[in-house]
Amino acid sequence: MKIIKDIQYYYWASFRRKLLDEYQETYKSTYKGVVLDIGGRDRGKFEKPKNAVTKWIFADISPDNKPDIVLDITKMNMIENNSIDVISAMEVFEYVERIGDALAECHRVLKKNGKIILSIPFLHPIADDPCDLQRWTKSMWKKQLVKAGFEIEIIHEMGYFFTVLAELIKLGNKSFKYGKYLGYPFYPVLSIMAKLDKLNIIKKNKSLKLFTTGYFMIAKNS
Numbered sequence: 001m002k003i004i005k006d007i008q009y010y011y012w013a014s015f016r017r018k019l020l021d022e023y024q025e026t027y028k029s030t031y032k033g034v035v036l037d038i039g040g041r042d043r044g045k046f047e048k049p050k051n052a053v054t055k056w057i058f059a060d061i062s063p064d065n066k067p068d069i070v071l072d073i074t075k076m077n078m079i080e081n082n083s084i085d086v087i088s089a090m091e092v093f094e095y096v097e098r099i100g101d102a103l104a105e106c107h108r109v110l111k112k113n114g115k116i117i118l119s120i121p122f123l124h125p126i127a128d129d130p131c132d133l134q135r136w137t138k139s140m141w142k143k144q145l146v147k148a149g150f151e152i153e154i155i156h157e158m159g160y161f162f163t164v165l166a167e168l169i170k171l172g173n174k175s176f177k178y179g180k181y182l183g184y185p186f187y188p189v190l191s192i193m194a195k196l197d198k199l200n201i202i203k204k205n206k207s208l209k210l211f212t213t214g215y216f217m218i219a220k221n222s
Contacts, residue, residue: 009045011187015167015194016213019158020090020119021046023216027154030115030218033085038073039092041065054085062130074101079109089118094132103148110221116150121214123164125171138215150219158216160197161208166190 013021024046031048034055041060042048050056059076060067069078073089073096087106096102106116120141126132136144138155145152159167170190173183202208 010191011184013044014124014171015163015190016121016124016158017044019163019213020044020216023119023156023158024090024117027117027218030117031086031088033111033114034083035086035088036079036084036109037088038071039095040088040090074098074105076105076109081108082111082114084109085111085114087114087116087118089116091119091121093118093120093136094127094134095130097133099134099136100144100148103144103150107149107221112221114221115153115218116221117218119158119214119216122212124167124213141215141217145217145219149222151222152217152219154216154218156216157209157212158214159194159212160202161211162196162202163194164211164213166194167213 009018021044028049032053034057035053036057036059037048038059039061040048040058048056057069058067059069059071061070061072063070071078073092087110089106093099093102110116120136122135122137138157142152142155170183170187173179173186196202197208
C-alpha cells in the first residue's frame with residue numbers, strides 16, 4: 001500500500017536521499033533523447049521517466065545488477081562518440097578512482113549540448129558498494145568539470161549544517177541494535193531540523209554553509 005511505503009520512506013530514507021529525489025523531480029524535464037543511466041539501480045522515491053525518452057540505457061560495472069550494458073565509466077569503448085543526449089550518474093563518482101578519466105569519457109560520448117546529471121556525497125557515511133574512494137569539494141568539482149569541457153549549469157548543496165547534523169543523529173541512532181526503533185519518536189524533530197537549512201538566514205550564513213551532505217549538479221557538454 002502507498003501509505004505504508006510513504007511511512008517507510010519517511011522513517012528509513014536518509015535526508016540526503018530525500019533531497020536527491022526532490023532535485024531529480026525538479027529537473028525531470030532534463031531527461032530526454034537517449035539517456036545513459038550509469039549505476040542507476042532504482043532507489044528512493046523518484047520515478048525515472050523511462051517511457052518519456054527515446055531510449056533509456058542502464059549501465060553498471062557489475063553484471064550482477066543486470067544492466068543493459070556492463071561498463072567501466074572510465075573506459076566506455078562500446079559507446080560511440082557524441083551518441084548520448086543525457087548521462088545520469090547518481091552516487092557514482094565516489095567509487096571512481098580516476099574521476100578525470102571518467103569525466104573525459106562522459107564528455108566524449110555526449111552529443112553537443114548534451115547534459116550530465118550527477119550527485120555525489122560529501123559529509124555522508126562511507127559506503128562499500130563496492131569501494132568508496134574519495135570526496136571532492138564543490139570547488140574541485142567545478143574545476144574538473146570545466147577542465148573536461150563542461151559548462152556548469154546547476155550546483156546545489158544538499159543541505160547545510162542542520163541537515164548534516166540531523167543526518168548524523170539519525171544514521172548514528174540506527175547503528176545501535178534497538179536505536180532505530182527507539183528513535184522513531186524523534187525523527188519528526190530531525191526532519192524539522194533539516195528544514196532549517198532552507199531558511200534564508202541559514203543560506204546566508206557563511207559558517208553554516210561550509211557543511212553539506214553532498215552536491216547535485218547538471219553540466220552541459222560545451
